[in-house]
Amino acid sequence: MSFQKIFAALDDSELSHRVFSETLELAKANQAAVMLFHCVTVNSLGESAVPIPVDLGMNVQLMDQAYQTQRLLLEKEVKQGESLLKNYCDAAANQGVKVEFDSQIDGDTGHCICEYSQNWGADLIILGRRGRTGIAEAFLGSVSNYVVHHASCSVFVIQEPKV
Secondary structure, eight states: OOEEEEEEESSHHHHHHHHHHHHHHHHHHOOEEEEEEEEEEEHOOOOOOOOOOOOOOOOOOOHHHHHHHHHHHHHHHHHHHHHHHHHHHHHHHTOOOOOEEEEESSSSSHHHHHHHHHTOOOOOEEHHHEOOOOHHHHOOOOOOHHHHHHHHSSEEEEEOOOO
């Protein structure tokens, strides 16, 4: 099977380094184009505050400070993600791989990966799996599980090694 457009979902983890390495190997073997992708999840940082009536005893100034802090954290994570992708992109380009990168801000990482990879025309998605099961998976979700069941193309999941 040959792949022409490989979509790699990355973050700043040791597992993502393995995902990137596998992506490069497959891209070179297939002379494929690569999209390196990072999704900043809004839910993990808190979404923008919904206006709350002042008569409920909420301190408006405190709420504004919390919102500003959330906004700054989001901006910081976006910059870190872009820097990470730029470094990966440079490494891939140095090995002769046709590569581009992008990042998105979304509430659901799995949905974001599926939608963006489909719009880009990927025929393979590569991502990591941390191995959450049971209650942890129920509360935190599983991005890889979502992508496997909703992607419009083949999915290659890199399992985090058991310690």
